[in-house]
Amino acid sequence: MKRLLSRGTLAPWLATIALFVFWEAVVRLFGIAEFILPTPTATFAALFEFWGPIWHNAFQTLFTTMVGFAIAVVFGLVLGVAVGASALLYQSIYPLLIGFNSIPKVAVVPILVLWFGIGTVPAIITAFLISFFPIVVNVATGIATLEPEMQDVLRSLGARRIDILRKVGVPRSMPYFFASLKISITLAFVGSVISETVAANSGIGHLMLQASSSFRVPLVFAGLLVIAFLGIVMYAVAALAERRLTGWATRGQDGAVYATGG
């Protein structure tokens, strides 16, 4: 058991190291030029060399992502509960949501720039726009698929609809909600970086754009690594919250709750 556990925690590290080794080997073996694909060593070197600006811009990206994500969580929860609780709302809004989610968010950024100018606000809004959809879909699904038997337990007590929603609808949708957070947080990163790449003065996306226009490709890759790292950390936070708060859904085991939509 103990061996299995340590193997379980070691595995992702080993896989990561293996990827870097493979990457390094391929670049050296085929003699790929640095401005096309730098080696991991060069990338890490750039990471340390430009630590100051990277840290500064990463913080900016983290900030816009978290603000956009927070808005998405609140908005997604409210809309998800409403859509899940009302069949009429479900029927009327759902197609709209699908349509909206199909729009590539890169296409929206120029419009946002037109409205809000270049900077933090478009990045926050893009992060929000791209990440709220999975939350809405999951929460709505959790509530709409509430077992009639469970509703009957409350109905037999003369409970009002709002009571049923509060006492069983919302608690039951929480595993769905937390599952969607894991998808949503990584999408929020995608959103803010997209926006920064197109229209911003700071942020990792902006840094990467500048680095690539001056052919400092290792720095571009260093930026990618930082984004990936931040994404993993935020995912882990969401996963931890999920395990802590909805352990009942997996009956106390650390099994995964799978997300729908996204």
Next chain:
Amino acid sequence: MEGRLPDEPAFVDITDVSLAYGGDDHQTLALENASMAIGRGEFVAVVGPSGCGKSSLLKLVSGLHPASAGSVRVGGDPVGGPLKIVGMAFQNPIMLPWRTTLQNVLLPLEIVEPHRSVYRRRKKEFREKADSLLETVGLQGFGDRFPWQLSGGMQQRASLCRALIHEPDLLLLDEPFAALDAFTREELWDVLQDLWMRNGFTVVLVTHDLREAVYLADRVDVVSNRPGRVIFSRDVTLPRPRRLDNTYDADFVELVHELRDHISKARQAP
């Protein structure tokens, strides 16, 4: 509590009720022209073959499901939706998995008035009450466990507590002891009988166990094969409190046999 006087209006009055499930093309007629009258404070057991519409009957009385035809009245008023005076134990325990057993038992007090408005203030008292109820059904110490950490029979006992906690006027029990071993079941017969004799609520108990029906009820109604309707009704006038020794008495055994004959008839003809 000795059974209903003939001219007293029935507390639960079901007249010529039919209940059909499903749409126009795929109908299941669960009940047809069923009638039943239950006096206030009466303890009625309903027995009948599987699938004959006993659970449906309880849903009808509780207002969870509307009748397709006929009238259902409780306390003199037509039932138009879920009633507030009902405590119901479903055939499956249906506990809320995110709540502990104790929190599950407390649920009705969070919903039903007048408990609801004083819930916060009297929470401690309510918890003690729930604890002592859990103890009477042999679940002391399990209040903090989640329902999925309990066995099927334990969950059923907890759901019985949930049906009782708000002291409803009308208790609807759908095979509440079906998942229990014989000893625990017989213990709970006495628990239920004592509670009923003390508090005088009205009980409709659906069961497959004829001994259970005769032991607990003032009257046993036999329901026919689907579509269900009451085809035989037997008053049980054995003195109370009934004790387990009485189940070996000649008149008790005779009653059980008589009901058994009627059940086997019910199984053959609708």
